[in-house]
Amino acid sequence: MSDAEVELGQDIITVPEEFALRDEVRWLKSEDRDLFSFIRESMNKIEPAYLSTYPPSECGIATFCKDLATSVAKYTPFSKPTVIAVKREHEIEPYERVVRFQILKEDRQSYIDAARYVNDSSIDIVSVQHEYGIFGGPDGEYVLDFLEALEKPAVATLHTVLHSPSPNQRRITQEMARLCDVLVVMVKTGRQILLDSYNVDPSKITIIPHGVPNVHRVSAGKVKRALGLADNQILSTFGLINRGKGIENVIKAMPRILERYPNAIYLVLGETHPGVRKHEGESYRNMLTELISELGLEHNVRFNNRFLTLNELVRYLCATDVYITPYLNKDQISSGTLAYALGCGKATLSTPYLYAEEVLADGRGILIEFNSPDSIADHVIRVLSDSKLRESLESAAYRYARRAAWFNVAVSYLDLFDRVMRRSRVVKQVPV
Amino acid sequence: MEMDLVINVRRDTAVPIIDLAGELDAYTSARFREAMIDLIEAGAASLIISMMKVEYIDSSGLGALVGGLKRSSEHGGKIVIVCDNPQIRKVFEITGLEKVFPLFEDEKDAVNVLTRRDTSAG
Numbered sequence: 043m044s045d046a047e048v049e050l051g052q053d054i055i056t057v058p059e060e061f062a063l064r065d066e067v068r069w070l071k072s073e074d075r076d077l078f079s080f081i082r083e084s085m086n087k088i089e090p091a092y093l094s095t096y097p098p099s100e101c102g103i104a105t106f107c108k109d110l111a112t113s114v115a116k117y118t119p120f121s122k123p124t125v126i127a128v129k130r131e132h133e134i135e136p137y138e139r140v141v142r143f144q145i146l147k148e149d150r151q152s153y154i155d156a157a158r159y160v161n162d163s164s165i166d167i168v169s170v171q172h173e174y175g176i177f178g179g180p181d182g183e184y185v186l187d188f189l190e191a192l193e194k195p196a197v198a199t200l201h202t203v204l205h206s207p208s209p210n211q212r213r214i215t216q217e218m219a220r221l222c223d224v225l226v227v228m229v230k231t232g233r234q235i236l237l238d239s240y241n242v243d244p245s246k247i248t249i250i251p252h253g254v255p256n257v258h259r260v261s262a263g264k265v266k267r268a269l270g271l272a273d274n275q276i277l278s279t280f281g282l283i284n285r286g287k288g289i290e291n292v293i294k295a296m297p298r299i300l301e302r303y304p305n306a307i308y309l310v311l312g313e314t315h316p317g318v319r320k321h322e323g324e325s326y327r328n329m330l331t332e333l334i335s336e337l338g339l340e341h342n343v344r345f346n347n348r349f350l351t352l353n354e355l356v357r358y359l360c361a362t363d364v365y366i367t368p369y370l371n372k373d374q375i376s377s378g379t380l381a382y383a384l385g386c387g388k389a390t391l392s393t394p395y396l397y398a399e400e401v402l403a404d405g406r407g408i409l410i411e412f413n414s415p416d417s418i419a420d421h422v423i424r425v426l427s428d429s430k431l432r433e434s435l436e437s438a439a440y441r442y443a444r445r446a447a448w449f450n451v452a453v454s455y456l457d458l459f460d461r462v463m464r465r466s467r468v469v470k471q472v473p474v
Numbered sequence: 475m476e477m478d479l480v481i482n483v484r485r486d487t488a489v490p491i492i493d494l495a496g497e498l499d500a501y502t503s504a505r506f507r508e509a510m511i512d513l514i515e516a517g518a519a520s521l522i523i524s525m526m527k528v529e530y531i532d533s534s535g536l537g538a539l540v541g542g543l544k545r546s547s548e549h550g551g552k553i554v555i556v557c558d559n560p561q562i563r564k565v566f567e568i569t570g571l572e573k574v575f576p577l578f579e580d581e582k583d584a585v586n587v588l589t590r591r592d593t594s595a596g
Contacts, residue, residue: 062533062538063534063540070540077544081574084570084571084573085571444530450530453565460568
């Protein structure tokens with residue numbers, strides 16, 4: 043039963059669409075031309091381009107880029123966003139229309155062509171989503187070819203900031219700092235590492251948190267009742283599955299948790315990372331399945347082995363009593379899944395990787411030891427048995443994450459784009 | 475739900491004032507839009523929206539305002555905003571909508587501007 047799909051109701055929680063400003067303006071065009079013209083002349087027009095992987099590619103950065111581009115576009119109804127998608131060679135991706143240029147990951151020339159495309163367009167600024175693995179060349183160094191050829195301002199959001207980079211990784215990050223107007227990191231720790239390990243000019247670093255969906259808080263009890271899970275304690279972990287997730291440690295903790303809470307269920311939500319699947323197939327998931335059989339946990343650990351839509355994900359999260367990120371990599375500097383759990387106001391346990399240490403501080407979550415099923419069991423039982431503690435964790439997490447709702451993050455990026463563009467115009471006007 | 479939107483209407487000033495408190499977002503903006511339209515259909519051409527206690531606003535909140543302004547302008551009216559929260563003001567500034575919805579930090583200034591305008595128009 044460990045591979046059983048967990049079916050959740052469709053109408054319990056839905057993240058509302060938020061395109062009203064764009065819709066209203068479009069409506070005005072036919073209803074009130076004068077007011078439409080007045081608003082069109084008044085509103086700022088910023089045309090950003092985003093260089094990134096992009097859905098339907100299944101990767102956290104692709105999802106991030108789509109969320110960011112969509113959220114920014116909601117505030118700029120008279121601007122046309124552009125995505126320059128990095129894709130693996132020979133893949134044919136049915137991209138949305140917003141993808142106006144494609145880079146073949148290992149084709150160096152296509153990075154230069156992409157920069158020329160931007161130079162010749164009305165695009166005002168480029169937002170690069172950076173992780174070493176998504177670009178071509180050693181450590182993804184071809185991204186530098188794009189930046190070297192680019193004649194428009196650029197900002198780069200760093201999804202990975204390594205404490206101890208290889209010499210080539212350090213060089214790439216330092217070159218990006220030189221070629222970009224601003225580097226964006228999601229937590230203070232990222233800023234400190236850029237200062238200490240890369241000697242980046244502090245004036246070039248901005249902190250903007252990882253965005254989270256706009257979810258108004260509902261109690262897990264209410265959602266679970268609607269889903270017929272009222273008698274179960276729900277633990278969950280979601281995201282693209284790979285060996286770095288440490289899910290086996292939660293599975294090993296389940297026998298102790300079940301002694302106290304026999305109806306507890308651990309949901310593992312998400313498919314195997316496509317890149318991992320390509321190299322090792324489903325061997326990690328198969329290992330987890332064997333572990334579940336060994337421990338007799340078929341009824342208490344369930345997988346949903348596919349890429350989840352936002353509404354499905356939010357439904358699962360809202361039904362969760364304790365969210366867990368048992369990750370194994372101490373250096374991880376961002377986590378969309380942890381950010382989303384906080385955004386849904388969940389009581390969260392996590393191993394102390396860099397991002398988790400910062401966002402779960404001050405009573406917003408509980409840190410567990412790396413590779414320690416006992417530590418997981420202790421703290422899950424503690425949170426489940428202490429409703430005051432759980433409520434306190436949930437409230438603190440939700441309050442903290444509200445400022446990171448995508449609509450707020452979009453304003454921060456728009457503000458950044460605007461500042462960089464103004465500065466760039468001033469620099470260009472200064473005679474050399 | 476937490477941090478919902480509280481809407482309160484004051485009619486004791488020359489121009490009706492809608493006080494908002496909480497979050498003006500995709501979950502709550504429809505109620506705000508209805509409140510504006512009810513007042514306009516009841517005869518108030520211009521409106522003051524007090525966002526002194528608004529914590530967050532998203533694009534659907536801005537959309538509701540544009541919808542309200544359409545109704546208001548059909549009756550020769552205006553919509554102005556009272557707000558001293560820099561985060562909320564930033565949203566209007568960064569979008570350019572502060573040119574469409576004049577922002578005031580003081581409610582009296584907003585009332586004065588609208589009543590002067592209504593008097594001169596009359």
